[in-house]
Amino acid sequence: MSNSLTSAADIVVVGAGVVGIATALQLRLAGCAVTLVDRGEPAMETSYGNAGAFAVSDVIPLAEPGVLRKVPGWMLDPLGPLALRWRYLPTLAPWLARFVAASRPKRVAELTRAMAALLNRVNDDYAPLIQRAGLNQLWRRHGNLTLYRSEEEFGAAQAAWDDKRRHGVGWHKLGRAELERDAPQVGKEWQVAVNVPAWSHVDDPYTFSRGLFDAFIREGGRFVQDEVLATACASGRIAGVETANSGRLKADAVVIACGIWSDRFTRQHKYRIPLESERGYHVTLPKAGVALHHFIQCASESFVILPMGNGGLRLAGTVELAHRDAPPDWRRAHILIDKAKRIVGDFDTTDMSVWMGNRPSVPDTVPVIAPAPDVGGLYFATGHGHLGLTLAATTGALLTDMILRRPSGFDVSPYRLDRF
Numbered sequence: 001m002s003n004s005l006t007s008a009a010d011i012v013v014v015g016a017g018v019v020g021i022a023t024a025l026q027l028r029l030a031g032c033a034v035t036l037v038d039r040g041e042p043a044m045e046t047s048y049g050n051a052g053a054f055a056v057s058d059v060i061p062l063a064e065p066g067v068l069r070k071v072p073g074w075m076l077d078p079l080g081p082l083a084l085r086w087r088y089l090p091t092l093a094p095w096l097a098r099f100v101a102a103s104r105p106k107r108v109a110e111l112t113r114a115m116a117a118l119l120n121r122v123n124d125d126y127a128p129l130i131q132r133a134g135l136n137q138l139w140r141r142h143g144n145l146t147l148y149r150s151e152e153e154f155g156a157a158q159a160a161w162d163d164k165r166r167h168g169v170g171w172h173k174l175g176r177a178e179l180e181r182d183a184p185q186v187g188k189e190w191q192v193a194v195n196v197p198a199w200s201h202v203d204d205p206y207t208f209s210r211g212l213f214d215a216f217i218r219e220g221g222r223f224v225q226d227e228v229l230a231t232a233c234a235s236g237r238i239a240g241v242e243t244a245n246s247g248r249l250k251a252d253a254v255v256i257a258c259g260i261w262s263d264r265f266t267r268q269h270k271y272r273i274p275l276e277s278e279r280g281y282h283v284t285l286p287k288a289g290v291a292l293h294h295f296i297q298c299a300s301e302s303f304v305i306l307p308m309g310n311g312g313l314r315l316a317g318t319v320e321l322a323h324r325d326a327p328p329d330w331r332r333a334h335i336l337i338d339k340a341k342r343i344v345g346d347f348d349t350t351d352m353s354v355w356m357g358n359r360p361s362v363p364d365t366v367p368v369i370a371p372a373p374d375v376g377g378l379y380f381a382t383g384h385g386h387l388g389l390t391l392a393a394t395t396g397a398l399l400t401d402m403i404l405r406r407p408s409g410f411d412v413s414p415y416r417l418d419r420f
């Protein structure tokens, strides 16, 4: 069967999170007639409240031996960086088994190469989109700081940093004096930092994603607010999608970008993508009164501080393995406040808000950006885990090349969906 399409093709993108929005915008800019469908308003699910980082140095998969060694200690602390809802364990077990399997050194090396290939092109893929959407003023391109308490703590992470350098990530180490110069708010408990100049962030990921969506509409894209019930196929090819209220939306190609909810469509086609939620929390402090310049990562506690402009902060992170619909445990958000105070000192919590989101995660960390193996014109963009904002533009660029059959010279085989 042929997937060959022209730029005049009708394309439906299902899911208006940042991955679907960036994909729809790229396809529209390539001249396609694009309909973006979401059951809710754009960017109101996981893409609403993330930490706003373009985390280009996160090339090493989560399941690496260093992380696995720390897991037992983390699990003993219910409010530590990683928590598991034990009743969910039987459901989660196959995903966890694959996670452990992905930690074999040979596999880690392959996965690191696959992630680096994507992450090394993130800034180039985003720059024209951000320019076109007029969002340059939100994009802060001055790197991040990963903090360590001591030389010993940094020393334990040095091998990983060296590995990152081998995979194209530039970084330099700062001592206490340089840290004080660049981020005087950071307390004396933190003696060492690593700066990745290519890392960037946006003041507010919702405003950013919404800005990309507005650009999509300005460029002539169509948005339909409706729930997609199923894909429609005829003779082994995609014909469109069936919606709850708008009937069938016809299409020559369909992209499923439904984040953690993509399983509805993988199940329909009997594909086995092991997709689970790594739930994460944030606290937003609009009046914190801390004028930070850099995005801050705390290596030992697995959380981050996003400067949101005007002294506002967002604290985000931690992983909770639980069903996507389980009630949130807001203590996991509140503990971030004390942790952050140990870094930037006391701050104002007036008007603070908390939030929980579902990172759509596959056990080997590498997202699925791929055509369906046996349905012409059907594509999947899911499993972006901790890096959906970071990888959205690159995902859109790769899918546009695949759908329009444009030669890119980029090896997309690591992101295929039949690898599981």
Ligand SMILES: Cc1cc2nc3c(=O)[nH]c(=O)nc-3n(C[C@H](O)[C@H](O)[C@H](O)COP(=O)(O)OP(=O)(O)OC[C@H]3O[C@@H](n4cnc5c(N)ncnc54)[C@H](O)[C@@H]3O)c2cc1C
Residues within 6 Å of the ligand: 014, 015, 016, 017, 018, 019, 020, 037, 038, 039, 040, 041, 042, 043, 044, 045, 046, 047, 048, 049, 050, 051, 052, 053, 054, 055, 226, 227, 228, 229, 257, 258, 259, 260, 261, 262, 264, 279, 280, 281, 282, 316, 317, 356, 357, 358, 359, 360, 381, 382, 383, 384, 385, 386, 387, 388, 389, 390, 391
């Ligand atoms: C605390 C936290 C911090 C994070 N920090 C970062 C960060 O700093 N940098 C980074 O890169 N990533 C970060 N992430 C991860 C990032 O937020 C996600 O990877 C990303 O938002 C996933 O985007 P998505 O478009 O795939 O999914 P979503 O944003 O969840 O969008 C999916 C959309 O599909 C729609 N949908 C689902 N089913 C249907 C249906 N049947 N019909 C119609 N519509 C449907 C939903 O309504 C939703 O709008 C963080 C995540 C969390 C939780």
